[in-house]
Amino acid sequence: MGTLKLLQGNEACAEGALYAGCTFFAGYPITPSTEVAEYMSRRLPQIGGAFLQMEDEIAAMAAVIGGSLAGAKTLTATSGPGFSLKQENLGFGMLCEVPCVVIDVMRGGPSTGVPTGPSQSDIMQCRWGTHGDHPVICLTPGYVQEIFSETVRAFNLAEKYRTPVIVAFDEIVGHMREKIEIPDKGVIPIENRRRPTCSPAEYKPFDETKGDVPPVADFFSGYRQHITGLNHASDGFPVNASPRIHTDELRLMRKVEANKKDIIRYEEYLLEDAEVAVFAYGVSGRSGKNAVEQARAAGIKAGLFRPLTIWPFPEEEVAALAARVKAIVVPELSLGQIIYEVERCAKGKCKVVGIYRVDGDPINPTQILDKIKEVK
Amino acid sequence: MSERYEIRFSGSGGQGLILAGVIFAEAATIFDKINAVQSQSYGPEARGGASKSEVIISDKVIDFPKAQAIDLQLSLTQESCSKYYKDIKPDGTLLVDEDFVREIPKGTFKVIKMPIIRTASEEIGKAFVANIVAIGAITALTGKVRLESVEKAVLSRVPKGTEEMNKKALRAGYDMAKARMN
Structure with a gap:
């Protein structure tokens, strides 16, 4: 038996992130998602994690990518206007295959719209908000208990498929409170990204010969990393040649498309x-x-x-x-x-x-x- | 218990009505082990405007989380009363602060008037515990949740050092409503 609590959807989201092993949050507060940040700002310091309020949503997305590349499980939370700002870096995260979780608590739009009203009008932005062909995993929980479990699942999918994962829910389920059970540690299995077992000399961060989801080393762990938003070769350095761009783009999409049974x-x-x-x-x-x-x-x-x-x-x-x-x-x-x-x-x-x-x-x-x- | 019982706490932003809803829902779910959901609706302003918080109690799983046919509505301001009373059931109850809601909307629902804010400021000494006085009254009027459970929920949510004042406020609201019911 886990712990029973009356929690808001946003609070359950933060609890889910902590359960999954998230140790770093960077964000910029915005209604109706702010409680996710508030909760993380209280809890992360207690468990040796870090909370950063950034200067804006763009920087917050960048910080979350950086934190993940350093080996942490990372989270940011926002709403429509902030989600729009995150799109460029979200695409960067997808091309560079950086596991992280982005919460979008949807409010009325476009623009600043209706901050305190519910909406589901970001759902196409979740799919096509960033430019270029890219894989997207986006989860849509509807109950407070589900926000908890789907946030855990979002981290698991991010780690397993080495990609950003979006969790999108509306203001009503984000703000409403229901009783939830937080399971004891170990009840929900937790995934961790595959890290290299080879020597640093042999390591390549985008080595497609190791499968569609190549192992990734943490920055500062002795393995050479190169991360760029340009299409890149196995070693991470830019490449501007056929067929690498084509085959790597196909691999990126295949990570998600070929695993739909596991994800859906x-x-x-x-x-x-x-x-x-x-x-x-x-x-x-x-x-x-x-x-x-x-x-x-x-x-x-x-x-x-x-x-x-x-x-x-x-x-x-x-x-x-x-x-x-x-x-x-x-x-x-x-x-x-x-x-x-x-x-x-x-x-x-x-x-x-x-x-x-x-x-x-x-x-x-x-x-x-x-x-x-x-x-x- | 009937299948679905809907309570709405309404007033002005800053009166602690969302907290009131949270406390009531916590008393129901955590301490009395019955199903409840709490939701809220507020404007972009931090203070003022009409604000509402709703609690739905049921012996079944609650899917639709918003109130549609209200069994009991609390209104601490005229604006919130006039804006939200239309959802009250024909045989429901409207509980108003008698000093702040002077125009009672027409309807077949039962109207109960109480000096909620005055009780908080004069009897307890702090106007900001009006929300707790109101919870006490609602506990008595609805009979859905045990007073001990509500007290536990109040104590788990209020700032340290204010426990005694809040217990007193809860009891004052409860007793006042009991007196009106007899």
């Missing part, structure tokens, strides 16, 4: 015989579950598909779902973003209808129930 996680609720499916995550997933229960009580065969991994997108699962239901309802706190992915995967096999809301309130179960009745 979701909840299926009452979908076995469903005629109408709701596809929703975060607070909208919570409303969706309530709506599905109300629909079932009214004799309508409805079910819920609630992705915990939004990127890579659960393409095969949504395609299979579309082949067996009449319609998929997609409630989201934006004017329509993730619905395009659902439509892409449904390939016209069923109706796909959205419910959008951007006024600072969540989509309530009644709105979803009405739509389920309309499309059944």
Whole structure:
């Protein structure tokens, strides 16, 4: 039995990071993510870790990359406007294969938008916010307990696949409090990045012959490192030649694409015989579950598909779902973003209808129930 | 217990209503082992404006975390009362601070008036414990959570050195509500 606590989503996120072994946080406070930083600023010094408030979000992302290259598990937390600022360095982290975790507690946008209101309108920015072809792992928990466990999983995936991982949730689940159980140490397995076993003379930081996720040494550990945002050769130094750029880009994407089974996680609720499916995550997933229960009580065969991994997108699962239901309802706190992915995967096999809301309130179960009745 | 019981704490930013919700939810979940979620809504300003905090208590898992049909609403200011009363159930309860909420909205819900802030400032000596006085009253009015549990939750969340004052405030609110109920 672990420890029971009443925690805010943001606090549970910080607890998850600590459980996973995070010892370094760098950030710049922004509503509605600030409690993650506050919590880490209290806890990290107690465990010998370090907390840095940087001059802005750009610097915070850079510090998190630097901390990770020195061997630490690192975290930053932000919201829309700050997440926009982090994008260039996030791409740097992806190309340079730096494990780290970025929390985006979504609020209304664009720009400064609605600081204290919930949103899900950064979800495409999570996928395409930084330029160039790049792999993305993005997790979307909807309950406080899940924010804890998915933050642990985010660190594990970052270490295993040597890449930044994003955890995106909305202001409501970030700020709401629920009872959670923090498991005892060792209950959830913790991954650590593969480090070189060869001699420093033989070591190359991007040695593709060692597999799609090459081992990485810590800075200052005696192994020669070279990190650059230019496409690079196995030794880390810039390369501007075919076929290396092409093959290395493919390897970068393959790290995630070939391991989708390991990365993609979701909840299926009452979908076995469903005629109408709701596809929703975060607070909208919570409303969706309530709506599905109300629909079932009214004799309508409805079910819920609630992705915990939004990127890579659960393409095969949504395609299979579309082949067996009449319609998929997609409630989201934006004017329509993730619905395009659902439509892409449904390939016209069923109706796909959205419910959008951007006024600072969540989509309530009644709105979803009405739509389920309309499309059944 | 009925399946879902919704409480809203409303007033002005800075009155400690979010903390009030947190304390009540902690009493329910950690000390009384029943399901509860606490959520909040506030504007970008640090003080002032209408602020609310909601606690939902249920014997089932709580998926939708926001109040929709309120069983009990506390309003410490006129602005928050006028802005939020529409979600109160027809047979619900509206608890107001009688000095600050003078215009009672029309409805079939029950209205209970109490000098919450005056009790805090005159009887306890500090206006800022009004939120704890209110928790005491709500504990009595709802009967959903044990007073001992609420007291434990209060003591785990208030600053050191203020324990006795807060215990007194909780008891004052509880007793005042009990007197109104009889």
